[in-house]
Amino acid sequence: xxxxxxxxxxxxxxxxxxxxxxxxxxxxxxxxxxxxxxxxxxxxxxxxxxxxxxxxxxxxxxxxxxxxxxxxxxxxxxxxxxxxxxxxxxxxxxxxxxxxxxxxxxxxxxxxxxxxxxxxxxxxxxxxxxxxxxxxxxxxxxxxxxxxxxxxxxxxxxxxxxxxxxxxxxxxxxxxxxxxxxxxxxxxxxxxxxxxxxxxxxxxxxxxxxxxxxxxxxxxxxxxxxxxxxxxxxxxxxxxxxxxxxxxxxxxxxxxxxxxxxxxxxxxxxxxxxxxxxxxxxxxxxxxxxxxxxxxxxxxxxxxxxxxxxxxxxxxxxxxxx
Numbered sequence: 001x002x003x004x005x006x007x008x009x010x011x012x013x014x015x016x017x018x019x020x021x022x023x024x025x026x027x028x029x030x031x032x033x034x035x036x037x038x039x040x041x042x043x044x045x046x047x048x049x050x051x052x053x054x055x056x057x058x059x060x061x062x063x064x065x066x067x068x069x070x071x072x073x074x075x076x077x078x079x080x081x082x083x084x085x086x087x088x089x090x091x092x093x094x095x096x097x098x099x100x101x102x103x104x105x106x107x108x109x110x111x112x113x114x115x116x117x118x119x120x121x122x123x124x125x126x127x128x129x130x131x132x133x134x135x136x137x138x139x140x141x142x143x144x145x146x147x148x149x150x151x152x153x154x155x156x157x158x159x160x161x162x163x164x165x166x167x168x169x170x171x172x173x174x175x176x177x178x179x180x181x182x183x184x185x186x187x188x189x190x191x192x193x194x195x196x197x198x199x200x201x202x203x204x205x206x207x208x209x210x211x212x213x214x215x216x217x218x219x220x221x222x223x224x225x226x227x228x229x230x231x232x233x234x235x236x237x238x239x240x241x242x243x244x245x246x247x248x249x250x251x252x253x254x255x256x257x258x259x260x261x262x263x264x265x266x267x268x269x270x271x272x273x274x275x276x277x278x279x280x281x282x283x284x285x286x287x288x289x290x291x292x293x294x295x296x297x298x299x300x301x302x303x304x305x306x307x308x309x310x311x312x313x314x315x316x317x318x319x320x321x322x
């Protein structure tokens with residue numbers, strides 16, 4: 001392979017590694033075969049999303065509502081939410097995913113590779129934005145901010161100076177002031193999220209992800225890889241996930257609400273509190289069930305773990321109702 005083909009920016013290399021022929025996210029096992037998300041950790045997460053969907057339906061004054069799952073994996077969240085909702089709502093479920101529709105998926109779920117437009121309800125994106133490919137920048141020894149280029153084996157070198165909209169994004173959201181400082185240029189994620197929010201005719205858009213805000217950016221970026229449940233060096237050859245935390249404040253801007261998953265789930269009734277010990281005497285089986293549920297809730301809300309995820313919420317008012 002000649003040098004011009006071997007070296008690419010991280011955005012282009014990640015796109016190929018994750019979504020190109022034989023890409024990591026197109027494999028039959030899906031994300032669940034390699035890492036554990038909140039969706040896989042406990043059915044309490046889907047139950048919370050079902051309650052959130054009910055809140056949105058009530059705000060819209062309807063019992064017919066859309067649920068759009070962006071980055072749907074193999075449809076696990078939608079399947080669980082539909083089960084949790086039961087007959088209380090009429091849900092039009094949309095799974096947005098670039099992989100093929102899995103066999104045996106609930107026929108009520110529409111499978112598509114792009115976000116549907118004009119929907120009324122809840123758009124939910126759990127660990128989607130961290131896999132929207134982005135370029136990486138690094139300040140060289142003279143302080144010039146340059147794109148980081150990468151070879152298929154993960155070897156890196158510094159490329160051309162960052163300029164144009166990417167430089168403007170860094171200056172506003174993640175300035176690099178010291179030689180060796182690195183950042184992931186989140187502009188493609190901002191644009192992807194803005195397009196997703198714009199698809200809603202009315203309702204709420206919620207993004208849940210590993211994230212950081214302006215006051216706590218990681219000084220050397222957060223680019224990494226995952227394979228079979230283990231964190232590994234990010235190598236853009238399709239053998240592992242290539243991901244980085246999201247500058248979620250940049251995605252939402254000033255109009256968005258940002259809270260930790262711990263707080264978001266608490267508002268939706270998910271608590272890690274242990275059941276009263278007296279229940280063990282009056283209802284032993286119920287106590288065991290409550291204890292198991294508390295353990296699952298504790299994992300979803302744990303400090304230093306899933307509880308530190310950020311939830312970004314943007315509301316789209318129902319202008320047609322005015």
